[in-house]
Amino acid sequence: MSERRPYVRPMPRDWWAHRPFRHYTIRELSGVTIAIYAAVLLSGLVALLRGPEAWDAWRGWLASPASLVLHGALLIAMLWHVRTWFQILPKTMPKLILGGTPVPQRTITLVGTSVAVICSSALVAFVLWRPF
Amino acid sequence: MPHAPEKRSNAPVFWLLFGAGGTLSALFGVGLILVTGFLAPQGIGISADALSYENALAFTQNGLGKAVIWAVISLFFWHAAERFYLTLKDMHVFSDTGRRLLTYGVAAVVTVATAGLLLAIGFNQTM
Numbered sequence: 001m002s003e004r005r006p007y008v009r010p011m012p013r014d015w016w017a018h019r020p021f022r023h024y025t026i027r028e029l030s031g032v033t034i035a036i037y038a039a040v041l042l043s044g045l046v047a048l049l050r051g052p053e054a055w056d057a058w059r060g061w062l063a064s065p066a067s068l069v070l071h072g073a074l075l076i077a078m079l080w081h082v083r084t085w086f087q088i089l090p091k092t093m094p095k096l097i098l099g100g101t102p103v104p105q106r107t108i109t110l111v112g113t114s115v116a117v118i119c120s121s122a123l124v125a126f127v128l129w130r131p132f
Numbered sequence: 133m134p135h136a137p138e139k140r141s142n143a144p145v146f147w148l149l150f151g152a153g154g155t156l157s158a159l160f161g162v163g164l165i166l167v168t169g170f171l172a173p174q175g176i177g178i179s180a181d182a183l184s185y186e187n188a189l190a191f192t193q194n195g196l197g198k199a200v201i202w203a204v205i206s207l208f209f210w211h212a213a214e215r216f217y218l219t220l221k222d223m224h225v226f227s228d229t230g231r232r233l234l235t236y237g238v239a240a241v242v243t244v245a246t247a248g249l250l251l252a253i254g255f256n257q258t259m
Contacts, residue, residue, distance in 0.1 A: 016222045025222070031215030034157050035238075037165060038208035042242065045201065045249045048192055052185040059183050062173040071169030078161045085158045112158075120163030127167050128177045 027084045033077035040070075086112035146214075146236070153211025156203065164204065193256040202250055206243040213239040 012018075016025045047058035061067055089112050090096075090105035097103070170176060172183050181187065191197040213235035220231045 013224055016219070025219060028215045028219045031212045033212075034153075034161065034208045035212030035216075037161075038205045038212070038242070041168065041201070042205050042246060042249075044188075045192070045205070045246065045253075048185075048188055049249055049253050055185045055188060059173065062169075062183075067169070067173065071165060074169065075162065075165045078157070078165055082158045082162060085154065116159050116162070119159040120161070120166070123160055123163035124166055124171070127171065 027081070030077045030081040030084075033074050034081065037074050037078070082116055083113065086116065146210075149207065149210040149239075150214040152203075153207035153209075153214075156207050157211055160204075161208075189253070190256065192250065192253050195255070198250045202243075202246055205246045206239070209239040209242045210236075 015021055044055075044058050044062075047054040086109045090108035093108070095102055096108065171178050175182075192201060217231055217235040220226060220235070221228075225231070226234065
């Protein structure tokens with residue numbers, strides 16, 4: 001009687017910490033910074049509910065160097081998260097065929113990234129040119 | 133014999149939250165951080181008065197303002213929760229229930245808490 005002994009490719013438990021997967025792991029963890037940013041906004045909402053003094057304290061912290069450093073880090077993480085999001089997009093969506101030819105992945109990434117740049121720029125422009 | 137109703141998966145509801153959060157952060161995340169992290173608190177291109185208590189309260193008491201705040205905070209948490217849950221799964225840390233509580237559980241609590249805060253702040257009576 002023969003025993004079936006298929007080859008099982010060894011997979012170390014910490015595969016996610018090594019190349020080529022490390023890049024993907026760091027990319028995924030950059031998503032956590034998006035929750036940190038949302039938590040900053042949530043703390044502002046709590047301050048707003050507590051009243052003018054709590055709100056001004058929160059505002060004061062938001063203008064502090066510590067907040068600037070935090071938001072600088074959040075901005076870098078967000079930029080990278082968005083860039084990689086649109087690099088992954090053509091790999092996860094169904095193949096897009098226009099006029100009988102498949103649209104290259106590069107084009108989808110470029111169009112997606114461009115739409116993101118336009119949306120974020122439009123938001124900043126709206127805030128800057130809105131009469132307060 | 134009548135058929136028992138087909139058991140439907142609740143996964144698509146969560147995919148909607150993840151997809152909406154991912155798309156919202158991808159399209160507007162950078163702009164939002166620039167506005168709330170740099171331009172408004174530093175008064176760059178915006179009057180320093182823009183973040184006054186009165187203005188913040190007026191924005192938050194507006195129905196549209198409430199919708200924007202609720203969507204941004206809760207959907208950003210759902211997006212981060214999905215990315216973090218899958219990474220924790222890859223890393224084999226915690227039990228699956230623990231991972232779900234830490235990620236989706238937190239996002240669910242934040243979603244409800246944000247709605248509660250927005251309701252507690254109330255609506256503008258003059259509108």
